[in-house]
Amino acid sequence: MSTVSSSTSASTATQVSNAAASQSSLTSSYDTFLTLLTTQLKNQSPDDPMDTNQMTQQLVQFSSVEQQVSMNKNLETLISLQQTSQLTSAAPMLGQTVEISSDQLSLQNGAAQIKLPAAGQAQNAHVTVSNSVGRTLYEEDVALGSSSQTWSWNGKNSSGVQQSDGTYTVSVSGTDASGQAATVDYSVLAKATGLERDGTTLNLKSGSTSYDFADVVSVNSTN
Template identity: 45%
Template sequence: MAVDVSMPTPVVSGKTTPSTDKTTTASTATTGIADNFQTFLTLLTTQLQNQNPLDPLDTNQFTQQLVQFAGVEQQLKSNEQLKSLIALEKSAQATQALIYVGNTVAVDGSTQQFNDSATWNLKAAKAATAEVTITNSTGQTVYSGNYALSAGNASFVWDGKGNDGVQWPAGAYKLTATGKDSSGKDVAIATEIQGVVDSVDLTASPAMLSIGGQNYTTDQIRRVIRPSTTTG
């Protein structure tokens, strides 16, 4: 049974600024109040024609009406601009998600798809002895063991074999890890799953990355793992 606990391969930052050749902005054909300013003037004229000569309307009232009119118009135009900004942000998020397709990434999580092998990343704040337990989709324990972890990140690779040497089938498996330091105090161990982004759902908001049948958002990505290279 080949179970490997090792430091992860070198990584590159997941923060990448994509370049775009064309920006599409959302626009609407909503008619603003100012586009029908003549109607407003007609209302004011009618109001003047029908005012009481003995009690004429206060000019301050007209001024207030003009100010209110301008304020409403500005609010409507601001709403249209916000719609355009939101559309641009969604487009940028979708473009950013596309750059991850085909790359190996690490994301927050504990459930990994096993097919020949499965890799989890374990992160401990300080050196600890970790008790690792792997369960299948029905909650049955298929593997458990104790491993020494150093402070920082380490990769745990499972070959699909249980403690009895039985080879488990492909499927979703969950890893949990609890740790204790040399004095017996509990040490928190964070788990991440590692896999290749095979597709992106751009119809979702925000865009969803598919990794081994599981969906994740771009803000869940912690690292992008650069493939190791060998020299002959």
């Protein structure tokens, strides 16, 4: 099921609450100041009137702070609208296969995939899938070819036992023609099932796995 949702982290909620409290306090202080100022003006002595320069400076200071608070509220509104726009713009990705720069492997309906590069310095790759506590479930050696290729995992461990759908960790090490260690750049492939805004971060959901939207490399719309 594809979903588009928005959630706010605890820290973000606290910041919003503090900002609202600060604004409420400022508004109350500003109203109190105006009340006192008006009372002073009404009851000032004709022989000793209030210093107009001092009064003007105080008014300017309070007005400046009030404008800053108003500007911050407008900025918060613009940021919220931008994030909502990001969710809407990303909605067409739902149901598509997305390439992501991550080591988190999403097993959905008993299948998961990663993308391996073409052979370069590394001629062979060793793929390892681990569970959430770091225990190795499955390993496989793959010969790299002249072009990039997709490696698939059927969700079974080395003993042939099917694992539950969920999030697993994948790592890939490589070796060159002489058997020496070589770096292999890989990415995971996952079906986008949802989008979620968590505070200021936009996340892509693939089953129970969550990816930072900034880590998305490409989208395959030919499903």
